[in-house]
Amino acid sequence: MIVSTGFSSQAERQINLWDIRKLPADGTGDVSAVTSLNVDQGTGALYPYFDPGTQMLYIAGKGDSNVRYFEVTNGDPFLHYLEAYKSTVPQKGWDFLPKRCVDVSVHEVMRGLKLETSSIQPVSFRVPRKSEAFQEDIFPDCAAGIPNMTADDWVSGQECRPPTLTSMRPGAMRTQGNTSSAPAVVSVKDLKKQLAEAQERIKSLETENAALKEELAKAKAG
Known part of the structure:
Protein backbone atom coordinates (compact mmCIF):
# COMPACT_ATOMS: atom_id res chain seq x y z
CA MET A 1 0.00 0.00 0.00
CA ILE A 2 0.99 3.60 -0.64
CA VAL A 3 -0.36 6.64 1.22
CA SER A 4 -0.65 10.01 -0.50
CA THR A 5 -2.02 13.35 0.64
CA GLY A 6 -3.41 16.18 -1.46
CA PHE A 7 -6.63 17.99 -2.30
CA SER A 8 -9.96 16.84 -3.69
CA SER A 9 -11.83 18.55 -6.52
CA GLN A 10 -13.72 20.53 -3.85
CA ALA A 11 -10.41 21.82 -2.41
CA GLU A 12 -10.68 19.59 0.66
CA ARG A 13 -7.51 18.15 2.12
CA GLN A 14 -7.53 14.45 1.41
CA ILE A 15 -5.76 11.22 2.33
CA ASN A 16 -5.66 8.43 -0.26
CA LEU A 17 -4.61 4.82 0.15
CA TRP A 18 -3.44 2.96 -2.97
CA ASP A 19 -2.81 -0.71 -3.72
CA ILE A 20 0.37 -0.86 -5.83
CA ARG A 21 -0.73 -4.24 -7.23
CA LYS A 22 -3.58 -2.49 -9.00
CA LEU A 23 -1.46 0.24 -10.58
CA PRO A 24 -1.03 -0.29 -14.36
CA ALA A 25 2.53 -1.12 -15.35
CA ASP A 26 2.45 1.23 -18.36
CA GLY A 27 1.17 4.18 -16.31
CA THR A 28 -1.98 4.58 -18.37
CA GLY A 29 -5.63 4.09 -17.52
CA ASP A 30 -7.80 5.18 -14.65
CA VAL A 31 -6.70 4.19 -11.17
CA SER A 32 -8.95 4.32 -8.13
CA ALA A 33 -7.70 4.61 -4.57
CA VAL A 34 -8.52 1.82 -2.16
CA THR A 35 -9.99 4.46 0.12
CA SER A 36 -10.16 8.26 0.21
CA LEU A 37 -10.67 10.30 3.36
CA ASN A 38 -11.54 14.00 3.31
CA VAL A 39 -9.88 15.71 6.26
CA ASP A 40 -10.97 19.37 6.24
CA GLN A 41 -10.88 22.62 4.25
CA GLY A 42 -7.36 23.57 5.34
CA THR A 43 -4.83 24.98 2.90
CA GLY A 44 -1.56 23.69 4.35
CA ALA A 45 0.17 20.61 2.97
CA LEU A 46 -0.32 17.37 4.91
CA TYR A 47 2.77 15.39 5.94
CA PRO A 48 2.12 11.64 6.33
CA TYR A 49 4.27 9.30 8.41
CA PHE A 50 3.59 5.57 8.78
CA ASP A 51 4.83 3.44 11.66
CA PRO A 52 4.88 -0.23 10.55
CA GLY A 53 5.37 -1.44 14.13
CA THR A 54 1.99 -0.20 15.34
CA GLN A 55 0.35 0.13 11.90
CA MET A 56 -0.40 3.76 12.68
CA LEU A 57 -0.50 6.65 10.23
CA TYR A 58 0.35 10.13 11.55
CA ILE A 59 -0.85 13.18 9.62
CA ALA A 60 0.63 16.59 10.43
CA GLY A 61 -0.46 19.66 8.47
CA LYS A 62 1.63 22.74 7.82
CA GLY A 63 0.10 25.66 9.71
CA ASP A 64 -2.05 23.34 11.83
CA SER A 65 -1.77 23.01 15.58
CA ASN A 66 -2.62 19.31 15.71
CA VAL A 67 -1.46 15.90 14.50
CA ARG A 68 -4.10 13.31 13.64
CA TYR A 69 -3.31 9.62 13.84
CA PHE A 70 -5.09 6.63 12.35
CA GLU A 71 -4.85 2.86 12.53
CA VAL A 72 -4.35 1.20 9.14
CA THR A 73 -6.02 -2.19 8.62
CA ASN A 74 -6.42 -4.62 5.71
CA GLY A 75 -10.21 -4.33 5.65
CA ASP A 76 -12.69 -1.62 4.77
CA PRO A 77 -12.59 1.27 5.67
CA PHE A 78 -8.80 0.72 6.02
CA LEU A 79 -8.19 4.02 7.83
CA HIS A 80 -9.59 4.24 11.38
CA TYR A 81 -9.32 7.59 13.14
CA LEU A 82 -7.91 7.22 16.65
CA GLU A 83 -7.18 10.61 18.20
CA ALA A 84 -5.26 13.83 17.66
CA TYR A 85 -2.48 15.67 19.42
CA LYS A 86 -3.66 19.27 19.91
CA SER A 87 -1.91 22.47 20.92
CA THR A 88 -2.49 26.22 20.66
CA VAL A 89 0.67 26.97 18.66
CA PRO A 90 0.69 26.30 14.89
CA GLN A 91 3.51 24.28 13.36
CA LYS A 92 5.73 25.34 10.47
CA GLY A 93 7.01 21.83 10.02
CA TRP A 94 7.05 18.40 11.60
CA ASP A 95 9.33 15.39 11.67
CA PHE A 96 9.45 12.09 13.52
CA LEU A 97 12.46 10.48 15.16
CA PRO A 98 13.49 6.89 14.36
CA LYS A 99 11.48 4.33 16.32
CA ARG A 100 14.56 3.18 18.24
CA CYS A 101 14.63 6.62 19.96
CA VAL A 102 11.36 6.18 21.88
CA ASP A 103 11.21 5.47 25.63
CA VAL A 104 9.60 2.03 25.97
CA SER A 105 9.53 2.31 29.78
CA VAL A 106 6.69 4.85 29.56
CA HIS A 107 4.99 3.11 26.58
CA GLU A 108 6.04 5.85 24.17
CA VAL A 109 5.19 4.56 20.69
CA MET A 110 6.33 7.63 18.74
CA ARG A 111 8.23 10.86 19.28
CA GLY A 112 8.07 13.87 16.98
CA LEU A 113 9.74 17.26 16.63
CA LYS A 114 7.42 20.20 16.06
CA LEU A 115 8.92 23.24 14.35
CA GLU A 116 7.40 26.46 15.67
CA THR A 117 8.23 30.09 14.87
CA SER A 118 11.06 30.39 17.38
CA SER A 119 11.60 26.90 18.76
CA ILE A 120 11.54 23.15 18.17
CA GLN A 121 9.30 21.26 20.58
CA PRO A 122 9.48 17.48 21.22
CA VAL A 123 6.09 15.75 21.29
CA SER A 124 5.55 12.31 22.80
CA PHE A 125 2.84 9.85 21.75
CA ARG A 126 2.12 7.23 24.42
CA VAL A 127 -0.19 4.27 24.93
CA PRO A 128 -2.04 4.52 28.28
CA ARG A 129 -1.16 1.23 30.00
CA LYS A 130 -0.77 0.65 33.72
CA SER A 131 1.73 -2.20 33.49
CA GLU A 132 5.39 -1.16 33.68
CA ALA A 133 6.52 -4.34 31.91
CA PHE A 134 7.89 -4.26 28.37
CA GLN A 135 4.97 -4.37 25.92
CA GLU A 136 5.95 -6.71 23.09
CA ASP A 137 2.76 -6.12 21.09
CA ILE A 138 3.44 -2.40 20.58
CA PHE A 139 7.24 -2.63 20.41
CA PRO A 140 8.20 -5.18 17.75
CA VAL A 185 32.52 0.95 28.61
CA VAL A 186 35.60 3.08 29.26
CA SER A 187 36.85 3.57 32.81
CA VAL A 188 37.91 6.91 34.24
CA LYS A 189 41.48 5.62 34.43
CA ASP A 190 41.50 4.79 30.72
CA LEU A 191 39.97 8.17 29.88
CA LYS A 192 42.70 9.96 31.84
CA LYS A 193 45.34 7.90 30.05
CA GLN A 194 43.84 8.73 26.65
CA LEU A 195 43.70 12.41 27.61
CA ALA A 196 47.34 12.43 28.68
CA GLU A 197 48.40 10.77 25.43
CA ALA A 198 46.38 13.29 23.44
CA GLN A 199 47.96 16.20 25.33
CA GLU A 200 51.46 14.81 24.70
CA ARG A 201 50.64 14.47 21.02
CA ILE A 202 49.38 18.06 20.90
CA LYS A 203 52.53 19.27 22.65
CA SER A 204 54.71 17.40 20.15
CA LEU A 205 52.82 18.84 17.20
CA GLU A 206 53.05 22.37 18.61
CA THR A 207 56.84 21.97 19.02
CA GLU A 208 57.14 20.67 15.47
CA ASN A 209 55.01 23.54 14.19
CA ALA A 210 57.17 26.11 15.99
CA ALA A 211 60.34 24.60 14.49
CA LEU A 212 58.87 24.71 11.01
CA LYS A 213 57.89 28.35 11.45
CA GLU A 214 61.42 29.16 12.60
CA GLU A 215 62.95 27.44 9.57
CA LEU A 216 60.51 29.26 7.30
CA ALA A 217 61.44 32.61 8.84
CA LYS A 218 65.18 31.89 8.35
CA ALA A 219 64.55 30.91 4.75
CA LYS A 220 62.71 34.15 4.06
CA ALA A 221 65.41 36.21 5.79
CA GLY A 222 68.22 34.51 3.84
Missing part, protein backbone atom coordinates in the same frame (compact mmCIF):
# COMPACT_ATOMS: atom_id res chain seq x y z
CA ASP A 141 11.73 -5.13 16.31
CA CYS A 142 12.50 -1.88 14.52
CA ALA A 143 15.05 -0.66 11.99
CA ALA A 144 18.52 -0.65 13.55
CA GLY A 145 19.91 2.24 11.51
CA ILE A 146 22.54 -0.09 10.03
CA PRO A 147 22.88 -0.32 6.21
CA ASN A 148 21.83 -3.73 4.89
CA MET A 149 24.06 -3.31 1.83
CA THR A 150 26.83 -1.02 0.64
CA ALA A 151 26.51 1.61 -2.07
CA ASP A 152 28.73 -0.52 -4.32
CA ASP A 153 26.42 -3.53 -3.80
CA TRP A 154 23.40 -1.45 -4.77
CA VAL A 155 25.08 0.06 -7.86
CA SER A 156 26.23 -3.37 -9.00
CA GLY A 157 22.61 -4.53 -9.07
CA GLN A 158 22.69 -7.02 -6.22
CA GLU A 159 19.36 -8.19 -4.86
CA CYS A 160 18.06 -5.94 -2.10
CA ARG A 161 18.13 -7.37 1.38
CA PRO A 162 15.54 -6.67 4.09
CA PRO A 163 16.32 -3.96 6.65
CA THR A 164 18.51 -4.84 9.59
CA LEU A 165 16.32 -4.93 12.70
CA THR A 166 17.04 -4.43 16.37
CA SER A 167 15.07 -5.45 19.44
CA MET A 168 13.39 -2.65 21.38
CA ARG A 169 13.53 -4.58 24.63
CA PRO A 170 15.64 -2.66 27.20
CA GLY A 171 19.15 -4.10 27.43
CA ALA A 172 18.85 -6.05 24.18
CA MET A 173 20.28 -5.08 20.84
CA ARG A 174 20.74 -6.87 17.57
CA THR A 175 23.27 -5.66 15.08
CA GLN A 176 24.12 -6.69 11.56
CA GLY A 177 24.54 -10.43 11.31
CA ASN A 178 22.18 -11.06 14.25
CA THR A 179 25.04 -10.93 16.76
CA SER A 180 24.59 -9.39 20.19
CA SER A 181 26.58 -6.29 20.92
CA ALA A 182 26.88 -3.95 23.88
CA PRO A 183 28.34 -0.46 23.94
CA ALA A 184 31.98 -0.29 25.06
Whole structure:
Protein backbone atom coordinates (compact mmCIF):
# COMPACT_ATOMS: atom_id res chain seq x y z
CA MET A 1 0.00 0.00 0.00
CA ILE A 2 0.99 3.60 -0.64
CA VAL A 3 -0.36 6.64 1.22
CA SER A 4 -0.65 10.01 -0.50
CA THR A 5 -2.02 13.35 0.64
CA GLY A 6 -3.41 16.18 -1.46
CA PHE A 7 -6.63 17.99 -2.30
CA SER A 8 -9.96 16.84 -3.69
CA SER A 9 -11.83 18.55 -6.52
CA GLN A 10 -13.72 20.53 -3.85
CA ALA A 11 -10.41 21.82 -2.41
CA GLU A 12 -10.68 19.59 0.66
CA ARG A 13 -7.51 18.15 2.12
CA GLN A 14 -7.53 14.45 1.41
CA ILE A 15 -5.76 11.22 2.33
CA ASN A 16 -5.66 8.43 -0.26
CA LEU A 17 -4.61 4.82 0.15
CA TRP A 18 -3.44 2.96 -2.97
CA ASP A 19 -2.81 -0.71 -3.72
CA ILE A 20 0.37 -0.86 -5.83
CA ARG A 21 -0.73 -4.24 -7.23
CA LYS A 22 -3.58 -2.49 -9.00
CA LEU A 23 -1.46 0.24 -10.58
CA PRO A 24 -1.03 -0.29 -14.36
CA ALA A 25 2.53 -1.12 -15.35
CA ASP A 26 2.45 1.23 -18.36
CA GLY A 27 1.17 4.18 -16.31
CA THR A 28 -1.98 4.58 -18.37
CA GLY A 29 -5.63 4.09 -17.52
CA ASP A 30 -7.80 5.18 -14.65
CA VAL A 31 -6.70 4.19 -11.17
CA SER A 32 -8.95 4.32 -8.13
CA ALA A 33 -7.70 4.61 -4.57
CA VAL A 34 -8.52 1.82 -2.16
CA THR A 35 -9.99 4.46 0.12
CA SER A 36 -10.16 8.26 0.21
CA LEU A 37 -10.67 10.30 3.36
CA ASN A 38 -11.54 14.00 3.31
CA VAL A 39 -9.88 15.71 6.26
CA ASP A 40 -10.97 19.37 6.24
CA GLN A 41 -10.88 22.62 4.25
CA GLY A 42 -7.36 23.57 5.34
CA THR A 43 -4.83 24.98 2.90
CA GLY A 44 -1.56 23.69 4.35
CA ALA A 45 0.17 20.61 2.97
CA LEU A 46 -0.32 17.37 4.91
CA TYR A 47 2.77 15.39 5.94
CA PRO A 48 2.12 11.64 6.33
CA TYR A 49 4.27 9.30 8.41
CA PHE A 50 3.59 5.57 8.78
CA ASP A 51 4.83 3.44 11.66
CA PRO A 52 4.88 -0.23 10.55
CA GLY A 53 5.37 -1.44 14.13
CA THR A 54 1.99 -0.20 15.34
CA GLN A 55 0.35 0.13 11.90
CA MET A 56 -0.40 3.76 12.68
CA LEU A 57 -0.50 6.65 10.23
CA TYR A 58 0.35 10.13 11.55
CA ILE A 59 -0.85 13.18 9.62
CA ALA A 60 0.63 16.59 10.43
CA GLY A 61 -0.46 19.66 8.47
CA LYS A 62 1.63 22.74 7.82
CA GLY A 63 0.10 25.66 9.71
CA ASP A 64 -2.05 23.34 11.83
CA SER A 65 -1.77 23.01 15.58
CA ASN A 66 -2.62 19.31 15.71
CA VAL A 67 -1.46 15.90 14.50
CA ARG A 68 -4.10 13.31 13.64
CA TYR A 69 -3.31 9.62 13.84
CA PHE A 70 -5.09 6.63 12.35
CA GLU A 71 -4.85 2.86 12.53
CA VAL A 72 -4.35 1.20 9.14
CA THR A 73 -6.02 -2.19 8.62
CA ASN A 74 -6.42 -4.62 5.71
CA GLY A 75 -10.21 -4.33 5.65
CA ASP A 76 -12.69 -1.62 4.77
CA PRO A 77 -12.59 1.27 5.67
CA PHE A 78 -8.80 0.72 6.02
CA LEU A 79 -8.19 4.02 7.83
CA HIS A 80 -9.59 4.24 11.38
CA TYR A 81 -9.32 7.59 13.14
CA LEU A 82 -7.91 7.22 16.65
CA GLU A 83 -7.18 10.61 18.20
CA ALA A 84 -5.26 13.83 17.66
CA TYR A 85 -2.48 15.67 19.42
CA LYS A 86 -3.66 19.27 19.91
CA SER A 87 -1.91 22.47 20.92
CA THR A 88 -2.49 26.22 20.66
CA VAL A 89 0.67 26.97 18.66
CA PRO A 90 0.69 26.30 14.89
CA GLN A 91 3.51 24.28 13.36
CA LYS A 92 5.73 25.34 10.47
CA GLY A 93 7.01 21.83 10.02
CA TRP A 94 7.05 18.40 11.60
CA ASP A 95 9.33 15.39 11.67
CA PHE A 96 9.45 12.09 13.52
CA LEU A 97 12.46 10.48 15.16
CA PRO A 98 13.49 6.89 14.36
CA LYS A 99 11.48 4.33 16.32
CA ARG A 100 14.56 3.18 18.24
CA CYS A 101 14.63 6.62 19.96
CA VAL A 102 11.36 6.18 21.88
CA ASP A 103 11.21 5.47 25.63
CA VAL A 104 9.60 2.03 25.97
CA SER A 105 9.53 2.31 29.78
CA VAL A 106 6.69 4.85 29.56
CA HIS A 107 4.99 3.11 26.58
CA GLU A 108 6.04 5.85 24.17
CA VAL A 109 5.19 4.56 20.69
CA MET A 110 6.33 7.63 18.74
CA ARG A 111 8.23 10.86 19.28
CA GLY A 112 8.07 13.87 16.98
CA LEU A 113 9.74 17.26 16.63
CA LYS A 114 7.42 20.20 16.06
CA LEU A 115 8.92 23.24 14.35
CA GLU A 116 7.40 26.46 15.67
CA THR A 117 8.23 30.09 14.87
CA SER A 118 11.06 30.39 17.38
CA SER A 119 11.60 26.90 18.76
CA ILE A 120 11.54 23.15 18.17
CA GLN A 121 9.30 21.26 20.58
CA PRO A 122 9.48 17.48 21.22
CA VAL A 123 6.09 15.75 21.29
CA SER A 124 5.55 12.31 22.80
CA PHE A 125 2.84 9.85 21.75
CA ARG A 126 2.12 7.23 24.42
CA VAL A 127 -0.19 4.27 24.93
CA PRO A 128 -2.04 4.52 28.28
CA ARG A 129 -1.16 1.23 30.00
CA LYS A 130 -0.77 0.65 33.72
CA SER A 131 1.73 -2.20 33.49
CA GLU A 132 5.39 -1.16 33.68
CA ALA A 133 6.52 -4.34 31.91
CA PHE A 134 7.89 -4.26 28.37
CA GLN A 135 4.97 -4.37 25.92
CA GLU A 136 5.95 -6.71 23.09
CA ASP A 137 2.76 -6.12 21.09
CA ILE A 138 3.44 -2.40 20.58
CA PHE A 139 7.24 -2.63 20.41
CA PRO A 140 8.20 -5.18 17.75
CA ASP A 141 11.73 -5.13 16.31
CA CYS A 142 12.50 -1.88 14.52
CA ALA A 143 15.05 -0.66 11.99
CA ALA A 144 18.52 -0.65 13.55
CA GLY A 145 19.91 2.24 11.51
CA ILE A 146 22.54 -0.09 10.03
CA PRO A 147 22.88 -0.32 6.21
CA ASN A 148 21.83 -3.73 4.89
CA MET A 149 24.06 -3.31 1.83
CA THR A 150 26.83 -1.02 0.64
CA ALA A 151 26.51 1.61 -2.07
CA ASP A 152 28.73 -0.52 -4.32
CA ASP A 153 26.42 -3.53 -3.80
CA TRP A 154 23.40 -1.45 -4.77
CA VAL A 155 25.08 0.06 -7.86
CA SER A 156 26.23 -3.37 -9.00
CA GLY A 157 22.61 -4.53 -9.07
CA GLN A 158 22.69 -7.02 -6.22
CA GLU A 159 19.36 -8.19 -4.86
CA CYS A 160 18.06 -5.94 -2.10
CA ARG A 161 18.13 -7.37 1.38
CA PRO A 162 15.54 -6.67 4.09
CA PRO A 163 16.32 -3.96 6.65
CA THR A 164 18.51 -4.84 9.59
CA LEU A 165 16.32 -4.93 12.70
CA THR A 166 17.04 -4.43 16.37
CA SER A 167 15.07 -5.45 19.44
CA MET A 168 13.39 -2.65 21.38
CA ARG A 169 13.53 -4.58 24.63
CA PRO A 170 15.64 -2.66 27.20
CA GLY A 171 19.15 -4.10 27.43
CA ALA A 172 18.85 -6.05 24.18
CA MET A 173 20.28 -5.08 20.84
CA ARG A 174 20.74 -6.87 17.57
CA THR A 175 23.27 -5.66 15.08
CA GLN A 176 24.12 -6.69 11.56
CA GLY A 177 24.54 -10.43 11.31
CA ASN A 178 22.18 -11.06 14.25
CA THR A 179 25.04 -10.93 16.76
CA SER A 180 24.59 -9.39 20.19
CA SER A 181 26.58 -6.29 20.92
CA ALA A 182 26.88 -3.95 23.88
CA PRO A 183 28.34 -0.46 23.94
CA ALA A 184 31.98 -0.29 25.06
CA VAL A 185 32.52 0.95 28.61
CA VAL A 186 35.60 3.08 29.26
CA SER A 187 36.85 3.57 32.81
CA VAL A 188 37.91 6.91 34.24
CA LYS A 189 41.48 5.62 34.43
CA ASP A 190 41.50 4.79 30.72
CA LEU A 191 39.97 8.17 29.88
CA LYS A 192 42.70 9.96 31.84
CA LYS A 193 45.34 7.90 30.05
CA GLN A 194 43.84 8.73 26.65
CA LEU A 195 43.70 12.41 27.61
CA ALA A 196 47.34 12.43 28.68
CA GLU A 197 48.40 10.77 25.43
CA ALA A 198 46.38 13.29 23.44
CA GLN A 199 47.96 16.20 25.33
CA GLU A 200 51.46 14.81 24.70
CA ARG A 201 50.64 14.47 21.02
CA ILE A 202 49.38 18.06 20.90
CA LYS A 203 52.53 19.27 22.65
CA SER A 204 54.71 17.40 20.15
CA LEU A 205 52.82 18.84 17.20
CA GLU A 206 53.05 22.37 18.61
CA THR A 207 56.84 21.97 19.02
CA GLU A 208 57.14 20.67 15.47
CA ASN A 209 55.01 23.54 14.19
CA ALA A 210 57.17 26.11 15.99
CA ALA A 211 60.34 24.60 14.49
CA LEU A 212 58.87 24.71 11.01
CA LYS A 213 57.89 28.35 11.45
CA GLU A 214 61.42 29.16 12.60
CA GLU A 215 62.95 27.44 9.57
CA LEU A 216 60.51 29.26 7.30
CA ALA A 217 61.44 32.61 8.84
CA LYS A 218 65.18 31.89 8.35
CA ALA A 219 64.55 30.91 4.75
CA LYS A 220 62.71 34.15 4.06
CA ALA A 221 65.41 36.21 5.79
CA GLY A 222 68.22 34.51 3.84
